[in-house]
Amino acid sequence: MERLQGENCHQLHSSRHVSEHKVDTNDLVGSANEATVTVEGVRISALLDTGSSVSTVSYSFYQANLNHLELHSVSCLLQVECADGSPLPYSGFVQAELSLPELTTKSQPCLLLVVPDTNYNKSTPLLL
Secondary structure, three states: OOOOEOOEOOOOOOOOOOOOOEOOOOOOOOOOOEEEEEEOOEEEEEEOOOOOOOOEEEHHHHHHHHOOOOOEOOOOOOOOEOOOOOEOOOOEEEEEEEEOOOOOOOOEEEEEEEEOOOOOOOOOOEEO
């Protein structure tokens, strides 16, 4: 297949023909589904990923704000894969109190895998 470039669509090498015309791709990908949450009393940005099987927290946020919580090891019990099938490395998990301040003041215990820092989780350290 030919890679699509810019706003122009090109014919794909298949039995279907895609017409060449200008396409507005601004609405192709929406904004991230993020919300402000409180973890152990600290307000942070979280990515709300409804397809995720686990909740994660970045290592740097854990070190700066959650290192008073016991880091539990489960490496021999749990293998986590990313959407592309590659393994998700993690240091262990913590149990932290989490609340959604815009909805309620009640908090809930939440298990969070501590994962390596990425460009994304440096600004949005929590994935729920």
